[in-house]
Each structure stands twice: as structure tokens, then as C-alpha cells.
Amino acid sequence: xxxxxxxxxxxxxxxxxxxxxxxxxxxxxxxxxxxxxxxxxxxxxxxxxxxxxxxxxxxxxxxxxxxxxxxxxxxxxxxxxxxxxxxxxxxxxxxxxxxxxxxxxxxxxxxx
Amino acid sequence: xxxxxxxxxxxxxxxxxxxxxxxxxxxxxxxxxxxxxxxxxxxxxxxxxxxxxxxxxxxxxxxxxxxxxxxxxxxxxxxxxxxxxxxxxxxxxxxxxxxxxxxxxxxxxxxxx
Numbered sequence: 001x002x003x004x005x006x007x008x009x010x011x012x013x014x015x016x017x018x019x020x021x022x023x024x025x026x027x028x029x030x031x032x033x034x035x036x037x038x039x040x041x042x043x044x045x046x047x048x049x050x051x052x053x054x055x056x057x058x059x060x061x062x063x064x065x066x067x068x069x070x071x072x073x074x075x076x077x078x079x080x081x082x083x084x085x086x087x088x089x090x091x092x093x094x095x096x097x098x099x100x101x102x103x104x105x106x107x108x109x110x111x112x
Numbered sequence: 113x114x115x116x117x118x119x120x121x122x123x124x125x126x127x128x129x130x131x132x133x134x135x136x137x138x139x140x141x142x143x144x145x146x147x148x149x150x151x152x153x154x155x156x157x158x159x160x161x162x163x164x165x166x167x168x169x170x171x172x173x174x175x176x177x178x179x180x181x182x183x184x185x186x187x188x189x190x191x192x193x194x195x196x197x198x199x200x201x202x203x204x205x206x207x208x209x210x211x212x213x214x215x216x217x218x219x220x221x222x223x224x225x
Contacts, residue, residue, distance in 0.1 A: 042219075043116075044216045046215070094168065095168070101157060104154055
């Protein structure tokens, strides 16, 4: 099972920041938090990952709480093309090694 | 080249047919994955290959048979599928199984009739 929980859907106005929360209260000390998104009918796309410190790249920023039990993905200026399902992932260790298990994700609607 | 290429893009097959899905990457990645995705659901992990060896099988029925002929190629052989196996099949690759920054293909949309 996925080790993360996310709200099922969120709305955001075009041009505004989209803040997508994720809870991962059982994360272990050396596990990264990864974010992917999936635009309709396409394969998932990697966005960003982090361990403890906040991270920023050309797509988004990732804010991880000090206790690492939750994080927030920030799209600073959302556009209509950012409408997608956003997945927050913490790897699961199983027989045979690490597994990337997708939870239900958050469906983000960016509205004009 | 940061692409994972999957062929075919669409496939319709009968329940008695045998078909194969193909996946190719030229990024030098040593881990490759198959996922299955039903409509409005998240991708479900099926198989993980690490250095061309099967490392994880998520209790997938034997009518799905993966194969990794070399480090760039991953196949999924299909035989005697059921209509409920209709889904989007996604291939992904990463530098290693320890790294979860994976690159996904656009998928093969499979319909079993």
C-alpha cells in the first residue's frame, strides 16, 4: 500500500500558486519524498523530490516539514496546462527491494 | 535522449491471442518497470527488473510474462487475457531501483475483446 495520503481534488485559479499537501507520517529517516504528475492520457512525469530541506526546480517547489511527516508541492504560477493528477510518493520496501507505489493522488483543476 | 518509447500505442486483442508490448530506453538505465493503469485509478506496479533480472513480481497472473532481453529493452508478453485486463500499460525506467526518479513512456492502451 502507498505510504501517503492526499486530498482527492483541488481547484486553483490560473496564475495563482497551487499548494498541494501530502501526509507521510510513517516515513523513515532516509526515505525521500517524490512528486509526479499525470496529465490526461499521458505517462506520469517526475516533478521533484526531497529528503529534509526544501527544494526548488524549474517546475515546482517542495516544502517538507521539520518532522518530515508532511510536505507541500507548490506550483508558483499555475497554468491551464498544470491541470493533472499529482502523486506524492514515498517508496515502499518489499520482498525484492524498493517499490514505487502510487496512491490515489490529488486531481488539480486549474481554472481560467 | 530522455525518452521511454512504448509500442504499440494501441492494441486490440482477442482472449485467445498472443501479443507482446515493447518498451525501449537509451538512457543507460538499469532498472525497468511495468505498471498497469485502469481508468481513473493510479498506476499499479506489476514487475521490476534490475540489471536485466526480475526482482519484483507483484503477484501478477501468469498470463502476463515479462522479459528483459537486454538493458535497453523490456517486453510484456500477453496470452489468454481477459476483458478485465483492458487497461493502459506503462513502462518506466530509472538509473537503479534505489532511485525513484523514473521516466515513463506514454503507455500502450490495451483492449481485450
